[in-house]
Amino acid sequence: MMKNTAPPISPKVTDPKVTDAPRALKRSRPVQVADQIKRWVVERDLRKGDKLPNEAEMIAQFKVSKGTVREAMRILEAQGLIVTKTGPGGGSSVGEVSKDRAMSLLGNYFYFKDLSLSDIYQIRKLLEPEMVANLAGHLDDSTLAELREMAHQYPEPARSPEEEKQQHISSLAFHARLAEASDNDLLGFVIAFMARILADLTVYRRLYAAPNKELWERGRRHQIELVDALERGDGPGARAIMLSHMKGAETMMNAQEMRITREFMAETPTP
Amino acid sequence: MMKNTAPPISPKVTDPKVTDAPRALKRSRPVQVADQIKRWVVERDLRKGDKLPNEAEMIAQFKVSKGTVREAMRILEAQGLIVTKTGPGGGSSVGEVSKDRAMSLLGNYFYFKDLSLSDIYQIRKLLEPEMVANLAGHLDDSTLAELREMAHQYPEPARSPEEEKQQHISSLAFHARLAEASDNDLLGFVIAFMARILADLTVYRRLYAAPNKELWERGRRHQIELVDALERGDGPGARAIMLSHMKGAETMMNAQEMRITREFMAETPTP
């Protein structure tokens, strides 16, 4: 598609090559080159795995030095848009942005923002029930089995703070797994992102629920009932269970007054 | 400025051959350096504006060449974590990630994801009513005035497709402005992000509502009533109006079956 010559997209981005003389915007050359490569990719509708020209060609194409090209590549690589390999058949190619990287980059933004737990739970209470209502009856057997296993992973209440923490993280992984199955990618992403923030809080700030046996037991029962409801396609039931679960979790967390992790999110190296 | 003396941070210059850790990842040197700088920043709890060592010091610190340091800087810059200036007193400093950049980076992720309009509206219907309920009674006069002006900007139905488009974008800007005022940064961000996606769709794909006079008039009335409700602190009323508005907007959009923009989100150069 989009085969013809004229680019149909409005170039509100100040093209530094075209408008070079009068309005030299103070974007560095590597950034300009990176932008040009982005446009180049979009215009050709390249997809994951499609290859880009090699370094030498780029140098010739853009009339810049090798260092500049390399810096441009690093920019694109940092954004997850390309991957680069050495050797014959190597070079740079289009790489789809991983969910992990997207969450890390977004996490960097909220590093400066001081999110509160109630901020997060306000959204969780809205989104997670909706998501499971969508999911009911739409999960395949292997996913259901996986969820069921996660729900049953800790049959007993925690006996140590460390175990408590593990259970909390495991519970968040349960939610992240649900999010992964969502048909609505944006909904799933936001939910998974919140789960990750909470997990990071748990790890870095030793945030975990006070060892309240009753609340914990109810949380576990919720997970199991939820999987049941999902399996039998009971959307409203799943929604209700999740809402109840969110309220319970919020109660547990609210005991902890806590601010968002002051740590740039590390990218988990999963190539 | 910076206490001189010994290099304070562990300069575990990982010689690519001698990686002490068993999980020796094949991360390139620029990436390693970038990671170390990130750690360095976090450990000192540096904030926006705090300065990093200059190039020469980094070269000495990390025992790498100039080019490697520059590539590392470009990585951090691409993520919005640092800004660099030339000249005396220049160099690199910590820069907080702008909302615009965060949205662009996240948009790159969804570039590959084919979001649908119904995906977006499913979430809007949940989040936007909640947000305005929070906002009621919490807006200062200038914000209210600003919103009111936006709501009144187009007193007449559009007479041309181009005007229609402008009105649609203006309406989205109204929602983005609301999101900006949200106390809940995450909630505000998600809503602003969706508004931006829809705006990009409008611009790039000529997506705008069919010129339905009645629906448009209702949308406009909604905005005005909403500002009124916000001003008098009527949370439930604001919520109801927004929900109704979202349903109306969804109806308009659903006429268009449309997929998300196939365009990397351009960063608007707003320093």
Place this chain on the structure above:
DNA sequence: CGCTTAGATTTATTATGATGAATTAGGCTC
């Protein structure tokens, strides 16, 4: 005295070329 501006200084930016490392493809041996 105050303002302007020419120059010096600091710092990043770009360029060039040489050497090294990683990976694959193809050929060679058995």
Place this chain on the structure above:
DNA sequence: GAGCCTAATTCATCATAATAAATCTAAGCG
């Protein structure tokens, strides 16, 4: 034909030098 070895290709890193941009200093001018 399987497995190893060599060679070719491509990026990765380093080193050096020249350039450009921003700021500071202070001389010069009115």
